[in-house]
């Protein structure tokens with residue numbers, strides 16, 4: 001195996017590579033002083049980032065806000081269709097009331113009164 005690139009070394013440390021490829025890179029680094037040193041540096045960066053995250057609750061808060069926003073965006077289409085369904089129902093109800101005779105009107109009024117009391 002040729003020397004892995006800096007990007008490959010970084011990706012192997014941060015878990016962005018398929019395990020087989022990462023294993024190959026680690027095996028190479030175990031027998032190559034140059035790559036082993038580069039790999040140790042990447043591992044040090046990863047460790048420091050981990051410490052940074054552990055001491056920085058604001059990062060977690062930001063992630064939670066982004067998550068919340070994503071969930072809201074996912075829910076939007078449902079809300080829109082629910083609103084449309086509500087508008088359609090109101091139109092049908094209005095049409096029924098307009099077309100209805102006094103009996104239906106009285107029934108609706110009675111229903112309304114029973115709900116209110």
Ligand SMILES: [Zn+2]
Pocket residue numbers: 002003004028029032033034035036
């Ligand atoms: Zn090497």
